[in-house]
Amino acid sequence: xxxxxxxxxxxxxxxxxxxxxxxxxxxxxxxxxxxxxxxxxxxxxxxxxxxxxxxxxxxxxxxxxxxxxxxxxxxxxxxxxxxxxxxxxxxxxxxxxxxxxxxxxxxxxxxxxxxxxxxxxxxxxxxxxxxxxxxxxxxxxxxxxxxxxxxxxxxxxxxxxxxxxxxxxxxxxxxxxxxxxxxxxxxxxxxxxxxxxxxxxxxxxxxxxxxxxxxxxxxxxxxxxxxxxxxxxxxxxxxxxxxx
Numbered sequence: 331x332x333x334x335x336x337x338x339x340x341x342x343x344x345x346x347x348x349x350x351x352x353x354x355x356x357x358x359x360x361x362x363x364x365x366x367x368x369x370x371x372x373x374x375x376x377x378x379x380x381x382x383x384x385x386x387x388x389x390x391x392x393x394x395x396x397x398x399x400x401x402x403x404x405x406x407x408x409x410x411x412x413x414x415x416x417x418x419x420x421x422x423x424x425x426x427x428x429x430x431x432x433x434x435x436x437x438x439x440x441x442x443x444x445x446x447x448x449x450x451x452x453x454x455x456x457x458x459x460x461x462x463x464x465x466x467x468x469x470x471x472x473x474x475x476x477x478x479x480x481x482x483x484x485x486x487x488x489x490x491x492x493x494x495x496x497x498x499x500x501x502x503x504x505x506x507x508x509x510x511x512x513x514x515x516x517x518x519x520x521x522x523x524x525x526x527x528x529x530x531x532x533x534x535x536x537x538x539x540x541x542x543x544x545x546x547x548x549x550x551x552x553x554x555x556x557x558x559x560x561x562x563x564x565x566x567x568x569x570x571x572x573x574x
Contacts, residue, residue, distance in 0.1 A: 336521045337374065343528035344371040347535070354537055356483075362400030362407075363487060367531075369397050395458055399428055401491050402465055408484055408541060409473060420469070427461045456502045462495045479542040486534015490527040497523035 347367055351357040357364045373390040406421055466488065473480065480488075501520045 333518050333521070336518065336525060337378075340521060340525050340528065341371065341374050343525060343532065344374065347528060347532050350532065350536060356535060356538055359538065360404050360408075360483070360487070360535075362404040366394070366397045366400050370394050391455065395455055398458075398462070398491075399424070401487065402462065405469065405484065405488055405491075409469065409478065409480060409488075424461075424465050427465070428458065452502070455498070459495050459499045459502065462491075463499060466492050466495065481541040482534050482539035484541055486530055490530035490534070493530065494524050494527040 344367060348357075348364065348371060351360075351364050351367075373394055377390060402424060403421065406424070410420060470488070472478070498520055501523075
């Protein structure tokens with residue numbers, strides 16, 4: 331009963347978020363974010379059917395998990411847009427990490443004698459959430475260090491997704507530790523945390539709030555270029571030693 335109430339509450343909140351996005355034209359400003367939100371709403375409605383839930387749950391999980399990476403791309407596109415070099419580096423690093431995690435999780439079962447979709451999806455989500463958590467923590471460290479100002483939309487987007495990623499990691503860890511003891515609590519706790527994230531997003535994205543113009547004295551791009559130059563110099567020295 332409680333789980334059903336949490337599930338239906340999530341559908342209502344997701345619907346409100348999307349309706350508001352069309353009303354305020356935010357859908358066009360943050361397409362990756364709202365594509366993820368729309369996919370979650372669609373899957374939530376479809377999986378109300380017991381037969382569909384039984385056969386397509388893990389496929390739906392993988393689909394929404396992949397689209398969740400779009401939120402991080404959305405954050406990068408806006409938070410670091412004044413610094414194209416650093417934004418490009420962060421995007422490539424994130425995509426590379428997600429690609430490696432996906433390949434590892436999908437190829438590993440081929441080497442195992444016993445395979446199940448549930449176990450594979452559980453491990454894939456755990457690894458994805460870990461990479462996402464590290465990515466968000468690193469991005470917040472850069473924003474804090476360089477004092478990059480963010481608008482209400484970006485703050486809410488980062489905060490809401492950070493809450494869900496963090497609580498998902500806790501739930502996955504507890505479920506792995508003892509499925510009998512924490513399994514049911516984890517299955518209820520995570521949808522509830524997503525409802526909390528939805529509330530944060532609805533409040534933060536109720537209207538458009540652009541990011542402030544970067545203040546003078548932020549040297550992120552210069553630091554990035556210096557980092558690239560040092561990396562290239564170190565690689566050249568390394569290859570010269572190999573050739574010799």
